Amino acid sequence: MEYRAATRHDAWHVARLLIQLYEVEAPGMLTGDLEFSALIVRRALEHNDCSALLGAYYLQTLDDRPTGIGAVATAESPRRALWYPNLPTDARRLLGVRSGRAFVRGLKKLMGALVNPIREHEAMLHSIVIDRDVRRHGIGAHLLRVLEEEAGRREKVSSVLYVLNGNPAEQFYERFGYHTIRVTDGSRWGKKAAYPSIAMRKPLLRRAPSVLARASR
Numbered sequence: 001m002e003y004r005a006a007t008r009h010d011a012w013h014v015a016r017l018l019i020q021l022y023e024v025e026a027p028g029m030l031t032g033d034l035e036f037s038a039l040i041v042r043r044a045l046e047h048n049d050c051s052a053l054l055g056a057y058y059l060q061t062l063d064d065r066p067t068g069i070g071a072v073a074t075a076e077s078p079r080r081a082l083w084y085p086n087l088p089t090d091a092r093r094l095l096g097v098r099s100g101r102a103f104v105r106g107l108k109k110l111m112g113a114l115v116n117p118i119r120e121h122e123a124m125l126h127s128i129v130i131d132r133d134v135r136r137h138g139i140g141a142h143l144l145r146v147l148e149e150e151a152g153r154r155e156k157v158s159s160v161l162y163v164l165n166g167n168p169a170e171q172f173y174e175r176f177g178y179h180t181i182r183v184t185d186g187s188r189w190g191k192k193a194a195y196p197s198i199a200m201r202k203p204l205l206r207r208a209p210s211v212l213a214r215a216s217r
């Protein structure tokens with residue numbers, strides 16, 4: 001298994017994996033054609049500052065095949081919004097009025113998680129997904145370790161992440177030392193601004209050597 005920061009050449013792989021994540025984490029968002037949905041996500045990844053947005057994702061490959069992604073956000077390098085100005089128009093055109101609206105609403109609710117503050121000593125792990133064909137083979141566990149090592153390399157003392165209520169991934173994170181710190185229903189100012197989620201945290205070993213750093217030597 002290898003890990004590297006994604007580049008613009010990986011946009012399509014990252015988009016397809018994100019769609020697999022949204023299938024689980026964004027109920028009601030994907031009611032239209034999945035390939036077109038992935039195309040919109042790819043355009044959002046490629047928009048503008050694509051190297052910074054895509055570079056936040058670590059791409060996991062197995063025999064050169066992209067099998068998973070995950071990202072580390074910090075106060076210094078926060079999570080970026082997956083958006084571009086024409087996205088609602090593209091969504092309506094490619095997915096149809098009803099599905100396009102559901103897609104945009106879902107994406108906005110996912111981005112509602114962006115307003116969760118990241119504390120200076122913490123890393124936020126997000127967008128963790130393993131290709132559905134290779135789940136339950138220990139690959140996610142490996143990816144999680146790589147992301148935690150990266151957080152440790154950035155001198156963070158704990159990692160936090162958000163899981164949708166009812167996502168079996170909660171058991172995955174529990175198994176690797178995460179505990180629930182908060183349950184939210186996603187409401188902000190009386191509106192359902194984000195998906196209901198469980199915030200989980202794990203203390204990290206300080207200054208863990210980075211698999212990514214070793215790989216790039």
Ligand SMILES: CC(C)(COP(=O)(O)OP(=O)(O)OC[C@H]1O[C@@H](n2cnc3c(N)ncnc32)[C@H](O)[C@@H]1OP(=O)(O)O)[C@@H](O)C(=O)NCCC(=O)NCCS
Pocket residue numbers: 020021024025127128129130131134135136137138139140141142161162163164167168169171172173175
């Ligand atoms: C969650 C996810 C990343 C786990 O990746 P994975 O490669 O399948 O996980 P692993 O094989 O490394 O699992 C290690 C252990 O975690 C636990 N685990 C993993 N998936 C689980 C599930 N669906 N239900 C319960 N426990 C699970 C098990 O204890 C497992 O060990 P076992 O297979 O020996 O029983 C993957 O299922 C996925 O991509 N899910 C969809 C996207 C998603 O929900 N991402 C999380 C968003 S917060």
